Amino acid sequence: MEQKGIKKWDILENILIEKLVFGGKGFARLKHENEDLDWRVIFVTWWAIPGTIANLRVLKKKKSFLDTQIVDIVKKSDIEIEHPTNKYGMSWGWKWINIPYEEQLKIKEQQVKEALNIVEQKQANLPFLPIERSPTVDWYRNKVEFSFWKFLSARFWIEEHFNLGFHKQGEFSKIQDMEGCPLIDELQNEIYREFKTFTKTLGLPVYDSMRWEWFFRHLMIRRTHFADEMMLLFSFNPHYFDTNTKLDKEEKLWLIKEFLIKLADKYTVIKSIYFSHNPNKADVCIGDLELIYWEPTIKENLQWLSFNISPTSFFQTNSTWAEKLYSMVLNYAHKDDLKNQTVLDLYGWTWTIWMVFANAWAKNVISVELVTSASKDWEKNAKLNNLDNISFVNAKVEDFLDKYLKDWKKADLLIIDPARAWMHPDALPNILKFNTKQIIYVSCNPTTLARDLWYILDNSDYKIEKIQAMDMFPHTHHIETIVSLIK
Numbered sequence: 205m206e207q208k209g210i211k212k213w214d215i216l217e218n219i220l221i222e223k224l225v226f227g228g229k230g231f232a233r234l235k236h237e238n239e240d241l242d243w244r245v246i247f248v249t250w251w252a253i254p255g256t257i258a259n260l261r262v263l264k265k266k267k268s269f270l271d272t273q274i275v276d277i278v279k280k281s282d283i284e285i286e287h288p289t290n291k292y293g294m295s296w297g298w299k300w301i302n303i304p305y306e307e308q309l310k311i312k313e314q315q316v317k318e319a320l321n322i323v324e325q326k327q328a329n330l331p332f333l334p335i336e337r338s339p340t341v342d343w344y345r346n347k348v349e350f351s352f353w354k355f356l357s358a359r360f361w362i363e364e365h366f367n368l369g370f371h372k373q374g375e376f377s378k379i380q381d382m383e384g385c386p387l388i389d390e391l392q393n394e395i396y397r398e399f400k401t402f403t404k405t406l407g408l409p410v411y412d413s414m415r416w417e418w419f420f421r422h423l424m425i426r427r428t429h430f431a432d433e434m435m436l437l438f439s440f441n442p443h444y445f446d447t448n449t450k451l452d453k454e455e456k457l458w459l460i461k462e463f464l465i466k467l468a469d470k471y472t473v474i475k476s477i478y479f480s481h482n483p484n485k486a487d488v489c490i491g492d493l494e495l496i497y498w499e500p501t502i503k504e505n506l507q508w509l510s511f512n513i514s515p516t517s518f519f520q521t522n523s524t525w526a527e528k529l530y531s532m533v534l535n536y537a538h539k540d541d542l543k544n545q546t547v548l549d550l551y552g553w554t555w556t557i558w559m560v561f562a563n564a565w566a567k568n569v570i571s572v573e574l575v576t577s578a579s580k581d582w583e584k585n586a587k588l589n590n591l592d593n594i595s596f597v598n599a600k601v602e603d604f605l606d607k608y609l610k611d612w613k614k615a616d617l618l619i620i621d622p623a624r625a626w627m628h629p630d631a632l633p634n635i636l637k638f639n640t641k642q643i644i645y646v647s648c649n650p651t652t653l654a655r656d657l658w659y660i661l662d663n664s665d666y667k668i669e670k671i672q673a674m675d676m677f678p679h680t681h682h683i684e685t686i687v688s689l690i691k
Contacts, residue, residue, distance in 0.1 A: 209238055210270070216260045218278055219246060223254050226315045226650055228299065228681030230254070234270065245269040249374060251299055254311070255281030273374065283307050287679075289342060290386040296373030298387055301679040309335050309675060312683045316673040319650035323668075326661035333672040336532070339524040341678045343389040346429055346504075346523050349489050350396060352403075352410040352420035353379035366410055368400045368423065377414065387679065392425050395436070395467060395474075399423055402463050406456060411441050413487055419444040421482055422489040426502060426513065427473070429523035433502035434473045436464060437515050439480035439489045461496050468497055475499045478515050490516055506530065509559055509589050517581045519556075525676045529646075529684070530560045536670070536688045537617060538642050542566050545616035548638075550601045550631075552582070557619055557646075559586065562594040569594040570615075572604050601627070605634035614638065621646040627656055636664045643689040650685055657687065665691060 210216075221230040230252025234244040248260060250273045257279040260272035287301045294301070300308055313335040324330055338344065351371065355364040355378045369382035384393035400423075409418040422439035438460065445453040457479070468474040476499045482491025493515055501512040504519065506527045513519050520526035539545070544567050549558040552571030559582070562569045571594065573579050579596040586594050597604055601622075615638050620627065635643070643666065647653035650673075660666050669688040676684045 210265060212262055212265060214262045215275060218257055219260050221248055221252050221254055221256045224311050226319060247271050250274045253281040253284050253303055255283055292382055292384045292386050295370050297370055298679040305341050305678060309337055312675055313673050316650045316683060316685050320654050323654055323657050326658060327668055330668060331670050333670055335673040338675045338678050339528055344522045345387045347426045347521050348385055348388050350423045351379050355379055366404055392427055416485050424489050428502055428504035430505045431503040432473060433475045435476040435502045436474060437478040437480055439482045441483060442481040443483050465497055475502050507560055509563060511585050512588060514581060516577055518578055522676055530557060533557055533644055534560050534564060536644055547617045548615040549619045551621050558594060562591040570597060572597045572599060572601055574600055602630035605631055609634055609637055615640055618643045632659050641691050645687045647685045653685055
């Protein structure tokens with residue numbers, strides 16, 4: 205049905221944002237004299253906070269809803285409070301920061317319950333536990349990537365040709381220049397500012413990812429929480445000098461290298477520095493890596509385990525929360541006879557849960573992951589911790605499960621943590637064929653979790669033992685959920 209009377213770019217006035225839905229968008233309802241439009245769903249981007257009354261610009265109109273963005277605030281929400289330690293303004297990377305943390309937890313817990321509401325058709329009175337809060341609320345990120353780029357906007361009279369910061373929400377082609385990030389500690393912010401100030405003195409342009417040319421691309425900073433070691437990685441386009449032959453490539457790179465090493469002399473927490481020679485057209489930080497200072501890896505310690513982290517390693521961004529999650533998953537496991545159990549860890553690159561079970565002396569742990577570099581990293585870390593009861597398989601989970609079952613192999617415990625999209629449909633039937641006593645499902649997307657739980661309950665005699673939402677990333681919309689299913 206055509207939405208008569210509303211066009212793209214129209215302004216909707218005095219709209220009350222009722223709540224936030226998964227993904228971080230605000231939810232509202234349109235009040236309209238046209239009965240076909242009255243009570244139409246509105247989704248709101250850009251700093252939506254429940255209780256806010258705002259004027260909204262229509263970005264898209266669909267049959268059943270409108271996509272909008274906030275133009276201006278008519279009345280602030282009663283729950284909105286300026287974060288007391290945030291001195292860096294607002295960015296999409298921490299768009300919930302002005303929502304008090306206790307309110308953030310309530311919102312996330314409610315989103316998980318709403319997403320799983322449909323599952324109650326298969327199992328009544330779902331056993332929800334209270335949401336688990338992050339042990340660290342501010343300055344918790346152990347990794348951050350800053351991007352070089354421009355911010356040009358004729359609409360807002362902005363012309364900034366050398367920015368280092370984060371992509372603007374809704375406009376990926378623009379980088380907002382920031383003085384820092386409230387999700388990392390002040391030492392990392394200080395290093396970021398010093399590096400940005402220095403790069404502006406070199407007379408080299410920021411990379412243009414629309415035309416795939418120019419020089420500066422990214423700065424990545426990693427700082428481990430428990431071991432307290434830092435890695436810097438500077439990403440640049442090596443082909444810039446091919447067309448700018450009057451510039452001395454070696455001289456410019458030496459100036460940057462010298463500056464970074466002086467930073468390491470000044471801040472002794474810096475243990476590793478890389479150049480990333482990065483001609484990739486995609487907006488990624490990692491290219492051909494060149495170690496220019498000291499150690500190839502930095503260390504982190506979790507759950508009596510040690511980890512060596514390389515530039516390409518995937519490691520949980522909130523170390524204190526990761527340690528808590530590993531404890532929870534291990535405690536959720538029915539491990540009375542763990543020493544005689546085979547544990548299958550599917551989609552193994554996303555966590556190091558497999559190491560926790562191996563360290564708890566499971567008979568055998570098998571970690572399945574498609575990304576070869578991830579498995580190689582974890583093989584090294586398994587050796588570092590003297591764990592010889594674990595093996596790594598590089599394969600698509602759906603392909604691995606089919607072959608594993610055809611070989612008449614079994615498992616006693618399944619741990620599942622698929623990517624944000626979902627588990628492959630071919631994997632679900634095979635998961636049920638294992639007939640394990642327990643499945644532990646860790647999900648970062650409650651909507652796809654609901655779909656998979658529906659399938660499991662509809663096609664097996666599993667029941668949900670417990671469900672717990674967990675806040676891994678305070679001040680953002682991201683949610684983790686852990687579910688234990690038992691026979």
